[in-house]
Amino acid sequence: MSGTRDIIKAAKAAAPILAAATPEDKNKALEAVAARLLSEQGDILAANREDMEQAKATLGAVMADRLLLTPERIAGMSAGIRDAVALPDPVGRVRERVERPNGLIVEKVAVPLGVIAIIYESRPNVTSDAAALALKAGSAVVLRGGKEAFRSNAAIVRAIRLGLSDAGLPPELVGFVDDISRESAKELMEAEGLIDLLIPRGGAGLIRACMERAKVPCIQTGTGICHIYVDAAANQEMALDIVENAKTSRPSVCNAAEVLLVHRDIAADFLPKLRERLTDKRVQRGLVPVELRLDSRASGIIPGTPAGERDFDTEFLDYILAVAVVDGVGDAIGHIAAHSTGHSEAIVTEDADAAERFTRGVDSAAVYVNASTRFTDGGEFGLGCEMGISTQKLHARGPMGLEELTSYKYVVRGNGQTR
Amino acid sequence: MSGTRDIIKAAKAAAPILAAATPEDKNKALEAVAARLLSEQGDILAANREDMEQAKATLGAVMADRLLLTPERIAGMSAGIRDAVALPDPVGRVRERVERPNGLIVEKVAVPLGVIAIIYESRPNVTSDAAALALKAGSAVVLRGGKEAFRSNAAIVRAIRLGLSDAGLPPELVGFVDDISRESAKELMEAEGLIDLLIPRGGAGLIRACMERAKVPCIQTGTGICHIYVDAAANQEMALDIVENAKTSRPSVCNAAEVLLVHRDIAADFLPKLRERLTDKRVQRGLVPVELRLDSRASGIIPGTPAGERDFDTEFLDYILAVAVVDGVGDAIGHIAAHSTGHSEAIVTEDADAAERFTRGVDSAAVYVNASTRFTDGGEFGLGCEMGISTQKLHARGPMGLEELTSYKYVVRGNGQTR
Numbered sequence: 001m002s003g004t005r006d007i008i009k010a011a012k013a014a015a016p017i018l019a020a021a022t023p024e025d026k027n028k029a030l031e032a033v034a035a036r037l038l039s040e041q042g043d044i045l046a047a048n049r050e051d052m053e054q055a056k057a058t059l060g061a062v063m064a065d066r067l068l069l070t071p072e073r074i075a076g077m078s079a080g081i082r083d084a085v086a087l088p089d090p091v092g093r094v095r096e097r098v099e100r101p102n103g104l105i106v107e108k109v110a111v112p113l114g115v116i117a118i119i120y121e122s123r124p125n126v127t128s129d130a131a132a133l134a135l136k137a138g139s140a141v142v143l144r145g146g147k148e149a150f151r152s153n154a155a156i157v158r159a160i161r162l163g164l165s166d167a168g169l170p171p172e173l174v175g176f177v178d179d180i181s182r183e184s185a186k187e188l189m190e191a192e193g194l195i196d197l198l199i200p201r202g203g204a205g206l207i208r209a210c211m212e213r214a215k216v217p218c219i220q221t222g223t224g225i226c227h228i229y230v231d232a233a234a235n236q237e238m239a240l241d242i243v244e245n246a247k248t249s250r251p252s253v254c255n256a257a258e259v260l261l262v263h264r265d266i267a268a269d270f271l272p273k274l275r276e277r278l279t280d281k282r283v284q285r286g287l288v289p290v291e292l293r294l295d296s297r298a299s300g301i302i303p304g305t306p307a308g309e310r311d312f313d314t315e316f317l318d319y320i321l322a323v324a325v326v327d328g329v330g331d332a333i334g335h336i337a338a339h340s341t342g343h344s345e346a347i348v349t350e351d352a353d354a355a356e357r358f359t360r361g362v363d364s365a366a367v368y369v370n371a372s373t374r375f376t377d378g379g380e381f382g383l384g385c386e387m388g389i390s391t392q393k394l395h396a397r398g399p400m401g402l403e404e405l406t407s408y409k410y411v412v413r414g415n416g417q418t419r
Numbered sequence: 420m421s422g423t424r425d426i427i428k429a430a431k432a433a434a435p436i437l438a439a440a441t442p443e444d445k446n447k448a449l450e451a452v453a454a455r456l457l458s459e460q461g462d463i464l465a466a467n468r469e470d471m472e473q474a475k476a477t478l479g480a481v482m483a484d485r486l487l488l489t490p491e492r493i494a495g496m497s498a499g500i501r502d503a504v505a506l507p508d509p510v511g512r513v514r515e516r517v518e519r520p521n522g523l524i525v526e527k528v529a530v531p532l533g534v535i536a537i538i539y540e541s542r543p544n545v546t547s548d549a550a551a552l553a554l555k556a557g558s559a560v561v562l563r564g565g566k567e568a569f570r571s572n573a574a575i576v577r578a579i580r581l582g583l584s585d586a587g588l589p590p591e592l593v594g595f596v597d598d599i600s601r602e603s604a605k606e607l608m609e610a611e612g613l614i615d616l617l618i619p620r621g622g623a624g625l626i627r628a629c630m631e632r633a634k635v636p637c638i639q640t641g642t643g644i645c646h647i648y649v650d651a652a653a654n655q656e657m658a659l660d661i662v663e664n665a666k667t668s669r670p671s672v673c674n675a676a677e678v679l680l681v682h683r684d685i686a687a688d689f690l691p692k693l694r695e696r697l698t699d700k701r702v703q704r705g706l707v708p709v710e711l712r713l714d715s716r717a718s719g720i721i722p723g724t725p726a727g728e729r730d731f732d733t734e735f736l737d738y739i740l741a742v743a744v745v746d747g748v749g750d751a752i753g754h755i756a757a758h759s760t761g762h763s764e765a766i767v768t769e770d771a772d773a774a775e776r777f778t779r780g781v782d783s784a785a786v787y788v789n790a791s792t793r794f795t796d797g798g799e800f801g802l803g804c805e806m807g808i809s810t811q812k813l814h815a816r817g818p819m820g821l822e823e824l825t826s827y828k829y830v831v832r833g834n835g836q837t838r
Binding site: 016019020098100104106111113114192196197211212215217219235238241242244245246249337355359360361363364365366367368369370371372374375376380381382392393394395397398407408409410411412413414415416417418419 | 435438439517519523525530532533611615616630631634636638654657660661663664665668756774778779780782783784785786787788789790791793794795799800801811812813814816817826827828829830831832833834835836837838
């Protein structure tokens, strides 16, 4: 029996203690964890310095910044845990209740999942965020972070566990896989009967491996090839604002737009404005210009890089936008069905019928009318928090908040009923 | 490209047409399907006679009866489809709606899953039941039944498709896998991007194969090692009624009880009464007696077969009941956690505290107080119908009704919001 399996088993053994804890007990424990993150920050920063030192050679500046911890960032992690304290407890809520003609009272009651495992990459703040949300949802958690952040993650987990102990809860509720190998990922994927939900958060390769190999229930997250369709009846100024925001406000995230579809009737008018807004004007303002990769119809209207075969199926995560001209809302829906990852898509239009066709016809987690795809986020949707964004249809779709991290059971009360 | 994959692809291609259909259109199609089952019953009965002829040699009487179709049973299948017509349409319902401070209106709207695949065994009525529920839930369906019922299932699907065509919907919405091989099951399990939900309905081997090998989202159903715990504070007459009902009213189904746990303080009083009720009295009434398999403590009180090593981990599906004496509700919860499949468990007690401990502490799909486990059923829980009983915690737990056969998407309406 390996170390990883022992860690999972210990988490499962501890889970019923947390499941039986009151909302107050859980919140006290989260407060203690938040306090420990601050009191242990010397250790955490020291561990992070070692990670940064090691990563220097291999990571670019952007990735290195994601890895870096500062007192401010640790304070932010601690505050994030206190935010979880303030959220309503998702466990024990009676979702539905019915009294049957035979007198049975059937209640559908929210319960913890049990053990949630998360395989993630790079950013160490995920360690405390994910642990806090899982604990708040009443579940034990097993964390397997990336190699680059290994020491930082280990130090953060030590602080979290001290907090749990302070509050009288077993530290095994937060399991930490210290063997960052393919083998340990495989053990998580195959821990049938021990892990109730596995969430892969990271690159497409990791997510694909989990979907293909996992024998435990798994939720596909993240990859976002998000589309914006600018309809013939669009307010074009609004469209320019939305496209620029969705593409450039944070190009590295999954809800950033990667593809723009423009109705043929306005393409000759709109595309030159788009080009000006995303290239010349951004250069004037000292901002990174967006590279436009154009299909043949768009190429006939504005200059730009001709789009290659893969450009409409690529999550660029960069200042690159693929642009195509389409024949109308039906054509846009068809293009999206063929190329989208089912994350977030938007239509810009003043035509209520076109908006209705688009919201009905597009089969993605979030479908927008006249707003940026960047809003696909647990906080922005009013869930209060988020454990990743599901791009599958089973269990949870879109941002996963506390409710999506719970299950339910039926509690049936009778007075001797038989069937 | 194989036939099975073509069938799945055709179902997926047809699915958006059904997803866009109105509740009225869907109901008209179901009415047409119900009518065709009756008008085509000659063909269906002829096909069933061939199946019965072939099965004679291999199937026992009970299994043969499950396979048999009669005009009455076909009328029942047709009526079952009309029952689905009467159910509220699950698609399009706004599950939640929130207006955000920035003016965005975020709605969580129920949508069809897309393509639901079902691998099932023996009973041909599942063919029409499953197709009707999937269609009502707005999804295309791909059916792969068992070898024994192959001709019957094929004839039923032909009738269903005629009904769809009558109503102007594509017959490909109900796909039928006519290659009953391991290879075709594998193709269903691996149809990533084509199948949104795979439901295995059948024996433990089939379900296990799906959970281990499926690369498409899959829901574990069915296996039920259900427990009844008779507490020290039980009404013993009620306990006898519940145990007899849960064990004998239909021993072959997954919500039948397999294990009885009795509090040590009443064991000497209760077990002799149990034995009388389940053996002697049943023989007097001309009913099949129940074989009791006793742990060592129960063996010290009443005569019976000594329980073997596997008897507390076996879904007997027969007139056999494993019996153990436990030290109290905590011990009962522990035994259930170690041996249950997470389906249905009951406590019989007049002690509110013991009931509360049991309903909180037992982690199964349905937990009963003073009622038979036999009520775990979509109809009995007020869902109106059922596509199997989930024993996993993700997406659906317990009976799966129409709501559990849908997903949702977020529809977000704005007036130019950017982030």
